[in-house]
Amino acid sequence: MTSTSASPGLAFLQAASSAMPSTLGDRATIAAMNEALSFAIRCKMRFVKTDLLELLRLRRQTCVGVFRPDSEHFYSGACAAGGTFAGAWEKHFGLKPWIAPEVLEARSPDVLANNRVGPGLAVLIDSKVDEDLATFRGKQIWWCTSFDDSEMILCRYHCDPHDTPLVARGKPARRMTLNRSQWEKLFDTPVSTAP
Incomplete structure (x- = not known):
């Protein structure tokens, strides 16, 4: 070029x-x-x-x-910024994007709607709230720690009442590995694909 x-x-x-x-x-x-x-x-x-x-x-x-x-x-x-x-x-790595209805960037209270997810970003999931684990607006915060084209690894962290839940701290308290079909079932509504 x-x-x-x-x-x-x-x-x-x-x-x-x-x-x-x-x-x-x-x-x-x-x-x-x-x-x-x-x-x-x-x-x-x-x-x-x-x-x-x-x-x-x-x-x-x-x-x-x-x-x-x-x-x-x-x-x-780039996932957080858009563009x-x-x-x-x-395209370079031959990957399809992982899209979630509600995504958070660390330290930012702004929810990104129908957004790509990558390491260091979090997804909000409707589910029962665990008192000692991080939540935001009544939803669980799950942080992406790694991914490839077939699996996404999400982790939840403990949150001290005096700290912001918008930062992953310490060792994960919960971990889940999801394939693409499990990812789609995780959210109540179908997630559209990003351009």
Whole structure:
């Protein structure tokens, strides 16, 4: 893909990489590239589904840091922000998105409706409330800890009455592994697919 045909998100990252002088050093360059991709994701810059192959050419790994555009960290950020990066990430890894009716980002009380789920994000589930486990708006909070195309692992955590339930702390108190059909049955209403 040439720079004239690159998507806006890819062009932004390529320009950021090219703009940094070699004298800047690995640590600063890697930090800047991580922040540039996070910024592009938060701003919902457009990425096309084939961009991850090009972005991987910008990957860096040294003793002082790493820049991996295919990291789950960026995928989870894209799930929370919306936009097109999550779709490009899924295409690269050959995954279908996991969609839930109500999703939470850590430390944010804003519920994301019919949203993708990735590691570090939580789903709200209607069920009986366990007094000592985290709840939000009368629903159980289950945090995604890992996933692949066939299974999603969700965990619940204890919540001290003086702490926010919007952060997973300590060891999981409950854990469940769900396949795709179990995932669909978990929610009262069918979940639409994300673009």
